[in-house]
Structures are given as structure tokens and as C-alpha cells.
């Protein structure tokens with residue numbers, strides 16, 4: 001008789017006595033949009049010389065089964081427009097996706113356009129629990145006055161916004177800590193979740209989190225060799241990860257990652273910051289944020 005197979009992820013989850021992992025940064029989108037995203041990553045090698053082979057290219061049902069198989073009990077459907085006129089359509093799709101996917105946290109997005117305030121009001125009324133903003137792909141200025149009603153409503157509602165505003169892997173006109181810091185001066189209670197730990201401006205975004213106690217960071221792709229080669233996390237800053245342990249959330253970028261999901265978790269476990277820290281990052285902080 002062979003012993004039942006225990007995957008390394010299941011062993012970690014059991015050791016920490018958590019019901020599973022909360023992954024705050026996963027991508028589910030309408031199929032044509034996801035196809036375009038995959039095409040973008042397929043072309044990365046031609047553009048930069050570094051391949052970005054996406055590991056999980058199955059259909060939606062298969063990807064959901066994979067994510068649950070890793071021990072993920074709550075996740076998001078991060079989606080984001082690259083031009084005006086798309087946000088309401090994307091939000092309609094993600095509302096439907098959340099309604100047929102109970103373990104997905106209803107996710108919404110917006111763009112710097114006339115309808116931004118109304119788009120966010122509609123999404124909040126429909127039950128959105130988390131928003132996504134992509135400053136590099138969207139190529140909008142987070143300080144754009146068109147976004148004032150967005151930040152105002154999300155600050156009032158206390159709804160978290162996962163925001164890709166670091167300058168990695170590609171810098172944009174409005175990426176980096178400066179513009180977001182200005183937004184936070186005007187909307188200090190915004191619950192921003194800085195994606196990718198703010199790579200490559202790790203130290204500056206840790207400063208921002210220290211200055212604003214509702215600013216969080218997600219671990220998406222950080223600490224893995226793939227990202228370490230592009231933008232290494234400064235070893236000297238590890239102590240600050242401990243100090244901010246209640247505001248760091250696990251994220252993976254599933255399915256668009258060029259390595260197995262297990263390695264994303266292993267990169268965070270490998271920081272060796274203690275089981276208490278790990279329990280908070282893999283589960284407790286996300287559970288608290290979303291009231292799970």
C-alpha cells in the first residue's frame with residue numbers, strides 16, 4: 001500500500017494550521033482579453049531576450065481546478081483596461097464570473113475617463129470587494145482629476161485596490177512611488193495593495209507603507225529567482241518585511257507565471273521569516289482584509 005501523496009503546498013498549509021491560502025493577485029478575464037495578454041507575454045522574448053513561458057494555459061475550468069488544487073481558498077479576477085470604454089464591460093464580466101465562482105472575490109477595475117466615478121459606483125453597488133489598477137498598462141496618471149471620484153469612493157468604502165504602480169518589469173510614464181504618494185496625501189485612508197512589493201522600487205514602497213497604515217503590499221512574483229534576476233529584493237530590507245508582517249499579502253500572478261505555482265509559495269516560505277509571519281501572509285492578512 002502506498003501512502004497518500006502529500007503535496008509540498010498541502011504540507012505547508014497543514015503545518016501552519018490554516019484552512020488554505022488567500023491569493024490576492026490572480027488573473028481571470030474574458031477569453032479574448034486573456035488571449036491578448038498571453039500573446040504579449042509570448043512576445044517578451046523577442047522584445048527583451050528573456051523568455052516568459054506561461055505555465056498555466058488551460059481553459060478556465062482547468063485553471064480554476066488547478067488553483068483550488070494548490071490549496072487556494074480565496075482569490076481574485078484581476079483585470080484592467082488599456083484604453084477608455086472598456087472598464088464597464090470588464091466589470092460586467094467579472095461580476096458574472098464572481099457570481100458563478102463563489103471562491104473568487106468579486107473584482108472590478110476603472111480607467112481615467114469621464115465615466116470613471118460612475119463605473120466605480122456601479123461596481124461597488126454590484127458588490128465588488130477589490131479593485132485592480134494597472135498604471136503601466138493603463139498609462140494613466142493616478143493624480144488625474146478624473147480619478148478623484150474613484151479614490152474618494154474607494155476611500156469611503158474602505159475597498160482595497162491592488163495597484164501595479166512599480167516600474168517593473170517595464171517602467172511607464174506614471175509608474176514609481178511619486179504619483180501614488182501624492183494620491184495618498186490627498187486620500188490618506190485609501191487601502192492600496194502595492195503589487196509585486198513595488199518592484200523594483202521596493203524600499204520606496206516600503207517607506208510608503210510605513211507612512212500610511214492602510215497601505216499593503218502583495219508578494220506577487222517577488223523573491224522568486226525569475227524576479228530576483230530582473231530586480232533583486234535588497235537583503236538589507238528583510239527586517240522591514242517582518243515589521244510590516246500584518247500588511248503583506250500573498251499574490252501569485254496565476255496563471256501568467258513563467259514557473260510552477262509551488263515555486264511562488266516556496267519563494268515566500270524561503271525568506272524564512274517564521275511561521276507566524278508566513279501564516280499572516282499566506283492566509284490571515286487576506287482573510288482579515290476580505291472578512292473571510
Ligand SMILES: [Zn+2]
Pocket residue numbers: 025027078220253
Ligand atoms: Zn498581475
